[in-house]
Ligand SMILES: Nc1ncnc2c1ncn2[C@@H]1O[C@H](COP(=O)(O)OP(=O)(O)OP(=O)(O)O)[C@@H](O)[C@H]1O
């Protein structure tokens with residue numbers, strides 16, 4: 358009996374904990390949006406963050422985009438050639454990229470490349486009392502630290518996703534056409550004919566949602582690094598960063614499934 | 622300029638906790654405008670925590686802290702922002718923004734809260750740096766400064782908006798006697814020339830008695846002495862006298878109990 362109540366108690370606390378966490382992150386997000394109305398002006402900060410997220414992730418996006426497209430070309434070719442329909446390679450590659458791989462891989466790469474750094478940077482500001490210092494200068498830390506990153510991500514994520522898609526299509530072309538001998542006309546024809554506005558739209562929606570989710574989670578984790586335990590150590594920052602990367606990545610995949618099932 | 626003897630901050634029966642641990646017990650005192658109020662006490666007795674309450678970084682229970690007669694526990698966002706625009710704080714660790722240069726640190730509040738042209742802000746930044754004796758270091762990053770320089774850069778940043786009330790947490794820790802004395806002069810001149818009110822946490826007895834108009838001595842979260850420097854000096858309380866004469870606790874010199882404590886550690 359005691360065991361049973363213990364188990365229920367444990368599960369209950371666990372579920373409660375999840376809801377409390379969701380509530381807190383929701384409040385965090387809303388306080389961030391409120392920052393739009395207050396100084397400081399965000400333009401310069403946003404540009405700096407676009408540079409940080411966008412430019413610095415460019416190389417890794419091009420790299421992963423190229424290889425994803427090449428793998429798609431390879432796998433698609435062998436799967437399609439069984440039915441003698443290599444001509445559909447172009448449409449297979451472009452649809453996989455635009456609807457799924459582009460937004461998801463871009464988000465995962467940015468999580469690893471930029472979100473972890475954001476979380477660590479804000480976490481260090483927390484444990485070093487720099488966030489307290491901001492508040493006491495009447496500068497809203499949400500508006501100053503989180504909002505510019507969020508706005509920058511809303512611009513950078515779709516752009517990076519499109520770079521990924523374009524590079525990926527060329528990767529598929531390189532393998533499918535140049536290496537395996539698919540007819541180039543058929544390849545590009547498949548790309549142009551199968552791609553519809555709805556697919557592009559789905560990719561954009563995904564990348565915007567992923568931008569909001571990953572940035573909110575990572576900055577939230579950094580912002581509250583060590584706060585619950587009332588401690589201010591380096592391990593609080595490292596723990597927050599790990600947790601930010603894991604939680605963001607998992608959330609991207611879950612959200613991807615949900616969006617796909619709604620939009621298909 | 623403020624008229625003397627005007628009560629600016631009133632603390633009444635302030636208790637403070639970290640979790641279950643009580644760090645401040647029933648503190649009561651008043652800070653008058655255009656005075657230097659000094660907080661002294663042993664390490665870990667709760668001085669920084671007290672400052673956190675006074676600047677609103679740690680919520681205070683209702684009825685315990687009044688600023689200009691108004692209970693701060695009920696303040697809304699706008700009232701806090703209003704207050705924060707009037708105060709400057711030097712944190713114990715400096716709390717400089719480490720992604721910005723020293724000059725950008727000092728300029729930040731000016732950039733956000735004023736419409737001053739860039740050239741004017743640059744001049745103001747240089748003036749503040751000069752005040753704390755750091756002229757010409759504006760282009761350095763905080764990580765390139767020594768501990769004492771970081772402290773002074775933090776002070777320059779606290780001064781950048783010309784606050785009415787300045788809170789400083791151990792301005793002279795990590796400074797040589799000459800620089801520390803210069804800093805005392807600066808704090809005095811802030812009071813006399815600019816009419817600022819200062820709340821200063823310090824360990825330096827000499828400097829505390831030189832600059833302080835009013836002071837409290839704290840011990841384990843309680844106030845054990847409160848008054849003017851002369852009143853404090855004349856107090857007979859053994860803890861106060863021990864603090865003023867820099868006598869270490871008896872247990873630190875009691876080697877027998879020290880040895881026996883060490884043995885206990887080993888046995889556990
Ligand atoms: N975030 C925190 N969580 C739990 N306890 C804390 C926290 N910050 C401080 N304390 C405790 O509160 C007490 C007072 O700390 P505080 O920093 O106010 O001391 P202090 O008087 O400023 O000391 P020092 O002169 O060394 O700076 C200490 O016993 C400390 O252990």
Ligand SMILES: [Mg+2]
Nearest residue numbers: 668669713790
């Ligand atoms: Mg302290």
